[in-house]
Amino acid sequence: AQSVTQLGSHVSVSEGALVLLRCNYSSSVPPYLFWYVQYPNQGLQLLLKYTTGATLVKGINGFEAEFKKSETSFHLTKPSAHMSDAAEYFCAVFTGGGNKLTFGTGTQLKVEL
């Protein structure tokens, strides 16, 4: 069975600082990995995804993530946080066998002046 662990339910950074949101996955087959962002009372917006190929994936709003198979990780980063980045971030894994997305518990990102 596939699963996703997001370390840190709350992360706080200063505006302009590096953002690092951690995601580790468990999957018996090569996974497809996703990061979504959710603003209050809204649905999910896809930030980026890894399916195959290059392990460093760039997404929208300056975010990127690196798939590291040896560490079973897919951490999300952004070099310089902006106030508008404050939101809930979800990591998700999809495997063909399960035919569905499995979400992590989410990380609330707070950006302070």
Next chain:
Amino acid sequence: GAVVSQHPSWVICKSGTSVKIECRSLDFQATTMFWYRQFPKQSLMLMATSNEGSKATYEQGVEKDKFLINHASLTLSTLTVTSAHPEDSSFYICSARVDSPYEQHFGPGTRLTVT
């Protein structure tokens, strides 16, 4: 492209009544739609997978007689919460599968409050 809408965006109903939530794919046809439930400050939990023209597949623990799902067309899926109770209050989000098995586009969600 690949826009998914939900209606209503929020609804308040009395305990014991039923409420219907619509999920529409606006600019594409979706053979498969998904319904999720999200409690405050928690993750999304898949409730069911809805395929056009066939019965929905419910996840373990989800009462199919309580959460009725209909996917009558390639652009519309509905979730009806029957005999709603306060514990059904939640944020319900639908998504639609686009081209590939793993690509889902999410609706904006519906906030249901049962009083």
